[in-house]
Structure formats: structure tokens, C-alpha cells
Amino acid sequence: MENKIENIPCERQDHASCDKHIAAVHDTMDVLHGKWKITIISLLGFGKRRYSEILKEVKGISGKMLSRELKDMEMNLLVKRTVISEQPISVVYELTDYCIELLPVINSLAAWGTRHRQCIVEQFKQERQDIPA
């Protein structure tokens, strides 16, 4: 029951560094918090978009939430906002280079999620044939 490190593919060795690690994770999660930000980032990873386009393409999001999230993300330097002064006015959002560094992270989340879904499906099948009668 000791603090033997085994099979752990990372380099956390003591309580202090463990706490720092956790704090760092929370820094990221704070930035990504809420129901929508990751989706928005994924979408914008696809290319710059206007407000109304995002509204359409992110299924289910309301206008209030979208502007709130975008404002938030702009403050966190994740997104660049550009006003196009035409008729009528339009606003374009795009990922900052900084935020683009998040994409690989999000990709790794996606990769694990894909495997996880398969695993759950397997498990389900398994259970169904364990109790067949």
C-alpha cells in the first residue's frame, strides 16, 4: 500500500509535484469549462467562422451561451475576434496559434474516447452472453 510507482508512464514522484500537476490540469479545465468550449474549439479548428455560422453548426447552443463562451475564450486568448464592417455587420472568430496547441490535446481526448466506446460495447456484449438464459 506504499507509494510505489509502478506502471505509471509519467514522472510524478512526490506529493508536491503531484499537487502541482493537479493544479495545472485544473488550469486547463477551467479554460475549457462548460458544455460548449471544446466543441467550439473543435469547430474552429476546422477554419474561421462567423458568429451565426457557429450558432448553426454547434447544435443546440443558444445565442446567449455562444456569445458568453466566445467572450470568455477571447479573454483567455484562445480566440481572435474580428469585426467586418460591412452591411450588415459581421464578426469572424478564429483560433489563436496559442489555442491551436490545444488541438493535439483534444485529439488525445478523442482518441481515448473512441477506444473507450469500443470497450464499453465489448463489455455490454460480454454481459449479454454471460446471462443468456
Add this chain to the structure above:
Amino acid sequence: MENKIENIPCERQDHASCDKHIAAVHDTMDVLHGKWKITIISLLGFGKRRYSEILKEVKGISGKMLSRELKDMEMNLLVKRTVISEQPISVVYELTDYCIELLPVINSLAAWGTRHRQCIVEQFKQERQDIPA
């Protein structure tokens, strides 16, 4: 404003794969949902722990939440629960090999979080000397 992919270090090319990508991310986030799971995983990445040890080491968590989260994680095959029939009874939790695959993902979250914190600090300093008078 087209769907030009540029500077994007990942391979999402069309709407269908983009949607799948997003769904996969949500699969992962569902598993990690709530205020505590990532922290618990990080801690257990450190070595197996008893219930009461986790309760002490994860600052701020309540008993209710801890058992709820652990049960949840057990169902998702993230954690292995072992009852030690001694006096008094104790229960040991440890990461499954499956969950250990999540550690690199969490590490990448931490890595970005560390950089982000530095970036925010820089930005703050910047602003303070932009409006010094």
C-alpha cells in the same frame, strides 16, 4: 472564410469526421465528468489508496462525492476496488491498466495548463506596464 485547413496539426477534413471527433471527445469528458474524477485519477496514478486516504488527500471532497465518484469510475472500468477483510474493514482503490492509458492524456492537459498559466501571468504584467501612470 472557407473551410481552408491551415496550420491545423490534426487530420479532421470534413463535417462528418468533425462530428465524430467531437462525439469521441464527449465520450471521454462524460467519463471524466464532475469536479473530482481527474484529481482522483491523478492521485491514484501515484499509487493505490484506501478510501479514507483518498478522502484526506483530495482536498475538499466530501464522503458522499468520493463514494459516488469511485462507484462511477468502477463502473467505467477506470478503477479496481478491493476489500480487505480485516479489523476494521478497509477498501483499496487502484487504477486499472485501462485507466492508466488516460494518464498521458491528463499529462498533456497539465502541460498545456502550465504554459497557459505562464502566458496569463505575462499578459497581466504586460497590461500593468501598458497603463503605468
Add this chain to the structure above:
DNA sequence: CTGCATCCTGGGCGATACTG
């Protein structure tokens, strides 16, 4: 010690209507 039931509060988020 481990873990569940109950009660309760805050705030995340949706719906709608309104302004520039």
C-alpha cells in the same frame, strides 16, 4: 471504516425578448 439517504443551495444553462 466504508458508504448511503436526505436536505438544500448556487450557478450553469435554456428560452425569450430586446438593442444597436
Add this chain to the structure above:
DNA sequence: CAGTATCGCCCAGGATGCAG
């Protein structure tokens, strides 16, 4: 078209107490 204001629901999660 972009964004704000108001209202209110709902549920994650905190506190406490009980059970095995």
C-alpha cells in the same frame, strides 16, 4: 447580424446523519 437582459429550471455537489 451580433450581442444583452431577464426569468427560471434543474442538478451537481456541500453538509449532516445514519447503517453495516
